[in-house]
Amino acid sequence: DAGVIQSPRHEVTEMGQEVTLRCKPISGHNSLFWYRQTMMRGLELLIYFNNNVPIDDSGMPEDRFSAKMPNASFSTLKIQPSEPRDSAVYFCASSLGDNSNQPQHFGDGTRLSIL
Amino acid sequence: DAKTTQPNSMESNEEEPVHLPCNHSTISGTDYIHWYRQLPSQGPEYVIHGLTSNVNNRMASLAIAEDRKSSTLILHRATLRDAAVYYCILRPYTGGFKTIFGAGTRLFVKA
Numbered sequence: 001d002a003g004v005i006q007s008p009r010h011e012v013t014e015m016g017q018e019v020t021l022r023c024k025p026i027s028g029h030n031s032l033f034w035y036r037q038t039m040m041r042g043l044e045l046l047i048y049f050n051n052n053v054p055i056d057d058s059g060m061p062e063d064r065f066s067a068k069m070p071n072a073s074f075s076t077l078k079i080q081p082s083e084p085r086d087s088a089v090y091f092c093a094s095s096l097g098d099n100s101n102q103p104q105h106f107g108d109g110t111r112l113s114i115l
Numbered sequence: 116d117a118k119t120t121q122p123n124s125m126e127s128n129e130e131e132p133v134h135l136p137c138n139h140s141t142i143s144g145t146d147y148i149h150w151y152r153q154l155p156s157q158g159p160e161y162v163i164h165g166l167t168s169n170v171n172n173r174m175a176s177l178a179i180a181e182d183r184k185s186s187t188l189i190l191h192r193a194t195l196r197d198a199a200v201y202y203c204i205l206r207p208y209t210g211g212f213k214t215i216f217g218a219g220t221r222l223f224v225k226a
Binding site: 042043093099104105106108109 | 145146147149151156157158159160161164166202206207208216217218
């Protein structure tokens with residue numbers, strides 16, 4: 001079975017550019033999560049969706065970050081404009097249902113470097 | 116939100132059992148205990164979870180203290196592939212996903 005698929009795997013861009021990260025959740029999963037991982041702050045939840053609807057975006061650092069889930073099989077995380085402090089590994093995860101008895105399945109992440 | 120405390124690192128010999136401890140003294144009655152691990156350059160991988168009773172699966176066992184203030188992840192026979200960072204996290208049942216990943220325990224496995 002295909003797991004969570006993220007693209008691109010690596011992204012290097014200059015500050016001020018728009019960055020779009022993509023995620024395809026596991027088929028049939030109706031909850032989707034975006035995380036960011038840095039050495040300083042560890043793994044942080046940015047936003048999560050349930051049935052394509054954003055439920056909690058309190059982890060989104062600022063207005064430069066936005067996330068969408070136009071359908072059950074696709075989500076994007078956009079940063080505009082990007083800044084060097086946004087450099088991190090961004091993970092997408094999905095789960096079957098949004099209750100705590102369901103495990104989350106993570107993608108391999110997008111390593112983002114903003115120069 | 117309830118938090119967990121884990122040792123920064125542990126070391127094990129290959130083929131021996133490993134007991135990874137986690138303290139969660141402020142756990143609430145409806146918090147699930149989840150364990151994930153993260154291998155180098157990969158996303159976190161689900162290992163096991165439980166509420167009150169001990170749990171076993173093909174990857175590991177989870178022993179939960181009677182008062183639920185601590186738990187132990189047990190790898191029955193460590194292999195070199197088990198070298199990873201192990202995260203113990205609490206997932207509130209009462210809606211929301213304020214899953215807080217701490218620093219975890221980095222497990223080193225010696226051949």
